[in-house]
Amino acid sequence: MAGELTHTDYAFLILLNIEGREVSNAELDRAYGVRLVGESYARLNGLGYVDTRKSGSTYHHTLSSSGSKLIGSPIIVTDDGAEPKKGKGNGREQQLWAALWALHNSQHDRPRMAEPNGHRGLDERIRAVYAELATEPGAWVSLSRLRPRFGNVSKSELDKALERLLDASDVELEPEENQKTLSVEERRAAVRIGGEHRHLLSIGMR
Structure with a gap:
């Protein structure tokens, strides 16, 4: 039971x-x-x-x-x-x-949009890993901390999933304001969306 x-x-x-x-x-x-x-x-x-x-x-x-x-x-x-x-x-x-x-x-x-087969599982994995890494809902998490948790997922596939998540009202992906502070790993982990590299993920704030 x-x-x-x-x-x-x-x-x-x-x-x-x-x-x-x-x-x-x-x-x-x-x-x-x-x-x-x-x-x-x-x-x-x-x-x-x-x-x-x-x-x-x-x-x-x-x-x-x-x-x-x-x-x-x-x-x-x-x-x-x-x-x-x-x-x-x-x-x-x-x-x-x-x-x-x-x-x-x-x-x-949260209402969901219909997603192609296979997308939903990866999107929810990203949310689950983010929830582990974030100190609280909406906290900024560097993609350099997120990517190592997806060793079995290609960078391009993970990039597409991150961009897809932006359709949700509680998801934000933003560039690091002070680019000079970025490490090599943080630069490599960035996802390019809308002509700019984005390094930080936030989920949970609307």
Whole structure:
């Protein structure tokens, strides 16, 4: 039952939903710094929210239809006992839960434009990674910190996704005002849009 799930369990469900595909523990670790193991692994598989297969020593996870249905609406956190349990997740997992919970619910509040197949998953991955890196919604995050989290995505593909995100009312991409302070990595990470190089990403302010 959903009431048996912890914050960390929900974070994994949201991550798998964002990816929209089968994801290995190694991929989760590289992209988000977490692995689906232990109590969360046993609970999510036991309740039928995640399907896992083992290939060699590697575990590959997929969000099941039941899991998709469960998080197909906002996750309500209240004081009446209906909220997910806090569980025993480490500090990083708890931070990830908080960021993903906010991201997940914001997606349900914001109307979406229809996107070609494959675009939505990458766009939501950018939002999830931004939520981890930003100190608060709307904070400026350098693209030099964002790009390393997308090692399996080409620069041109990520550039297109960043430009596509500008269609959303809560997304901004701006150049660094003081160009002299930019490092080589920051210059390389910039995305060129509208004839200018943009170095800083902000999500969450309208």
